[in-house]
Amino acid sequence: MDLTPFLDRESNNPLNQQLIEFFKSNMHNGRIKKGMKLPSKRHLAKKLLISQTTVERAYDQLLAEGYILSKARSGIFADYEELFLIHSDPKTAELPVQDINVLTNEIIDFHYGHVDSSFFPFSAWRKSVVASLDKYSEKLCRPGDVLGEIELRSLITEYLYQSRGVNCDPNQIIIGASTSYLLQMLCHILNTGFKVGFEEPGYPRSREIFELNRKEIIPLPLDSEGLRMDAVKKNIPDLIYVTPSHQYPLGRIMTINRRLELLKWAADNQSYIIEDDYDGEFRYSGQPTPSLQALDRENRVIYLGTFSKSFLPTLRISYMILPQSLLKKATEVTTLFKQTVSSNNQYALAEFILNGEWQKHLNRMRKLYRKKRKIILEAVKNELGDKVNIHGENSGPRILIDVYLELSEQELIQKAENHGVRVYPVSDSYKKGSALKTMSLGFSGVSEEEIKRGIYLLSKSWGIK
Ligand SMILES: Cc1ncc(COP(=O)(O)O)c(C=O)c1O
Missing domain, CATH: 3.90.1150.10 (Aspartate Aminotransferase, domain 1)
Structure with missing residues (x-):
């Protein structure tokens, strides 16, 4: 095994003690299993730039406590009896x-971001994959639609209207392999230097995408109702990124009044609001609040959604809904990048939704x-x-x-x-x-x-x- 214990040379804890703790904790958590060969004293000392005596002291202690055993002419082995924990026992x-x-x-x-595999409908999904291969075999042999397959975009439109009140036409939807990728596209679509108002705290990955694109980030504080409007009005960002239905990471839900206030501000200032509705499907108390996009009358909202949380993170299907005013530029950019999600997966998901399995x-x-x-x-x-x-x-x-x-x-x-x-x-x-x-x-x-x-x-x- 090529183990690399991290030793803190500044610590008051002696190096041999740190080694002992490293080996014990790795045996406790199962990373070092019984019977595994451990590095020789000489090898470990050389690798860690410490004396052989330090390693020897650590191994002697582990030996005395029964964690390891030394076999003549073979080496040192983990001897930790590992039993499997049966939770219900x-x-x-x-x-x-x-x-x-x-x-x-x-x-x-x-x-x-994990899903419980024991509850994932693998058999229904398999049927959808197979059915989609038969049903769309002709289409699979041609280049796909750069915005995403129309069959899937139409179903997403319908689903979002029913579940989140989102109002859009399928031609406003762009499918992409991640929220980050879609934001990257958006930076190209908007294409000018702009100030992004960002929730503080907020989703770090999206913040970093804006930073990568040299956008200025303005951290906007939150209160119990959502984004603080006094901070918004003071800073006047060109674009605001929010997670109103499940604030990332605090989990708060933006009140309806704050949503309306934010939309009014965006309309008055001709700013865009990016609404990241990444897991709006799961709410446990109170009335479902309509999405910002559903409340918007002035076409100021760019809506982001994903199947990563509500279905499968490895499917890599997310989507962005743009206001009509951005579509011309969006078509130019998407044509350049092409579609990042395989048509196979898009058709399989369309089939899955169509059969009622998604619901x-x-x-x-x-x-x-x-x-x-x-x-x-x-x-x-x-x-x-x-x-x-x-x-x-x-x-x-x-x-x-x-x-x-x-x-x-x-x-x-x-x-x-x-x-x-x-x-x-x-x-x-x-x-x-x-x-x-x-x-x-x-x-x-x-x-x-x-x-x-x-x-x-x-x-x-x-x-x-
Ligand atoms: C705030 C937020 N937005 C979006 C996503 C989804 O990202 P993706 O579409 O890249 O899977 C996540 C996933 O963890 C998230 O936490």
Whole structure:
């Protein structure tokens, strides 16, 4: 195994101790499995530019504790007995944490962008793929439409009108392989230097796309109703990027009054609003709020949507709806770039939507996420108690927790990881930085049992229980 322990030479923790901790934690989280050959003392010392004695001390300690064994003339091997944690086994449910560490094999990953494979309709999807190959075989042999296949654009138009009140003609839709790519196109379409008003905190990937295109970013603060209009009026951006139906990352929902105020401001100032409606399908309480695009009477909204959250992130199908006034330029730009999503996948998705499978899947996911959300909220309240503040729980498949512990953000993440749990900070969403230590817990890709176990391990790893 070519292992590279990271050693902190500035730390008060001796190097041999750091090595011991590295090997133990990697055995606990299953990355180093029983029987794996470890680097020789000489090799490791040379690689890390440390003395062989330091490595020897570390290996001796691991040997004494039974983590490794040394075989004459063969080398040093991990000897850590790894048992698989069976989540539903009542015998393991109440084990103290050190035993749970020993049993945990796989990382419980609270990534926001994962989907739960056990609920994905693979069989219906397979049928759609096959049916689309038969149905569209002729069309698949010719260059596709640069805007995206009209069959899919028409279905998206219909779906968005029904579910989000979006008003558009299929010729206003451009399909693309990612939200970032579509924003890149938009920069070419608008093609002048402009100031972008951006939520603070906001979606870092989109912010970076604008920065890459040398646009000036103006961080705009938020309050409980959404984007603060006093900041908008003071800075007068040419373009504003917002996530009104599920603010990224805070999870707030922009109120109807604030939506109308923002639209009026955009109309008065001839500015565009980019509405990123990336997971508007999942809302848990209150009345669904119409999209900004649905409320817009002055053609100021550019609407972005994606199938990454509501269907499959690897499909790479996202879309942008432009006001009529931008279409001429958009056609020039898209002709140059051509279409980035394969026609195959577009036709398969069209077939899937046409057969009613898409709606069925969405309904199933809404129900499932509602259930998982209830489980994670209960688990966090029970296990993490008043050491955290929960927010952002009213929409989308994730919650946020502000953590009130004397541990740095990096320590919180590392300690969790050492216990087999992966959590994500939201600090990269701030351009100016945040005083809070906030962690994102996405629950779309973890099972109900994993949620309970993961939160339990989190409380152990952070020293709460
Ligand atoms: C705020 C936001 N917008 C858009 C997307 C979707 O990106 P894409 O269409 O590239 O998959 C995501 C996915 O995580 C997101 O968080």
